[in-house]
Amino acid sequence: MAGKWSVQILVAAAQGPIRFTELERGIEGISRRMLTLTLRNLERDGLVTRTVHATVPPKVEYELTPVALELHQTLQRLTDWAENNRVYIAEARATYDAEHQPELLDA
Amino acid sequence: MAGKWSVQILVAAAQGPIRFTELERGIEGISRRMLTLTLRNLERDGLVTRTVHATVPPKVEYELTPVALELHQTLQRLTDWAENNRVYIAEARATYDAEHQPELLDA
DNA sequence: CCGGATCCAATCTGATACTG
DNA sequence: CAGTATCAGATTGGATCCGG
Numbered sequence: 001m002a003g004k005w006s007v008q009i010l011v012a013a014a015q016g017p018i019r020f021t022e023l024e025r026g027i028e029g030i031s032r033r034m035l036t037l038t039l040r041n042l043e044r045d046g047l048v049t050r051t052v053h054a055t056v057p058p059k060v061e062y063e064l065t066p067v068a069l070e071l072h073q074t075l076q077r078l079t080d081w082a083e084n085n086r087v088y089i090a091e092a093r094a095t096y097d098a099e100h101q102p103e104l105l106d107a
Numbered sequence: 108m109a110g111k112w113s114v115q116i117l118v119a120a121a122q123g124p125i126r127f128t129e130l131e132r133g134i135e136g137i138s139r140r141m142l143t144l145t146l147r148n149l150e151r152d153g154l155v156t157r158t159v160h161a162t163v164p165p166k167v168e169y170e171l172t173p174v175a176l177e178l179h180q181t182l183q184r185l186t187d188w189a190e191n192n193r194v195y196i197a198e199a200r201a202t203y204d205a206e207h208q209p210e211l212l213d214a
Numbered sequence: 215c216c217g218g219a220t221c222c223a224a225t226c227t228g229a230t231a232c233t234g
Numbered sequence: 235c236a237g238t239a240t241c242a243g244a245t246t247g248g249a250t251c252c253g254g
Contacts, residue, residue, distance in 0.1 A: 110226095111227090140228070141227065141228080144227095165234085
């Protein structure tokens with residue numbers, strides 16, 4: 001599971017330790033289930049550490065490991081590329097779709 | 108569809124125009140169907156061009172666009188990161204699994 | 215507050231067989 | 235050579251309910 005949410009978690013946690021609920025609020029559209037699952041996978045791969053504070057109410061913080069911080073940096077370039085070429089790709093898609101679906105007009 | 112095969116196609120086509128069958132042979136485990144589908148998506152997004160040569164037998168060449176070549180370069184860094192940290196991740200996984208599944212020994 | 219468990223729908227993929 | 239069509243199976247994701 002490379003996971004469609006992993007990248008966003010890496011970005012959200014890049015600035016330092018962050019709580020479960022903060023992640024949930026910070027990542028648009030993620031469900032609790034997917035947040036938990038993705039965090040577990042990242043933890044399993046040694047990319048995040050999970051720290052449970054025995055307080056009331058409970059408090060769990062996630063923090064990126066050094067390896068994950070490196071990954072975050074290289075991902076940043078990908079994000080930049082995506083941002084720089086968003087319009088180009090959107091236009092390419094529109095053109096392609098216009099040329100390959102005109103049959104629908106026959107109806 | 109970011110597509111699990113897209114990256115490998117980008118790598119295989121990075122050196123210049125390449126034919127359908129060459130791609131099929133060069134990418135381990137890909138089916139004809141997935142190769143076709145992934146190429147169509149890349150073409151739709153303006154990342155590859157498709158050139159049909161009207162010869163016998165047919166010859167179709169795929170070539171990366173400039174935008175895709177940029178993408179290939181940034182992906183290269185990701186690949187490097189993955190290679191550098193493969194062992195670290197494998198060990199983290201083994202450790203994690205050992206600590207979270209010992210209940211199975213009760214049987 | 216944090217997260218596990220279950221159910222269910224959508225999506226993705228491979229195998230196979232058939233064409234210009 | 236370079237695809238397309240169809241079908242079945244695996245993955246993935248959201249909704250929901252329950253527990254420490």
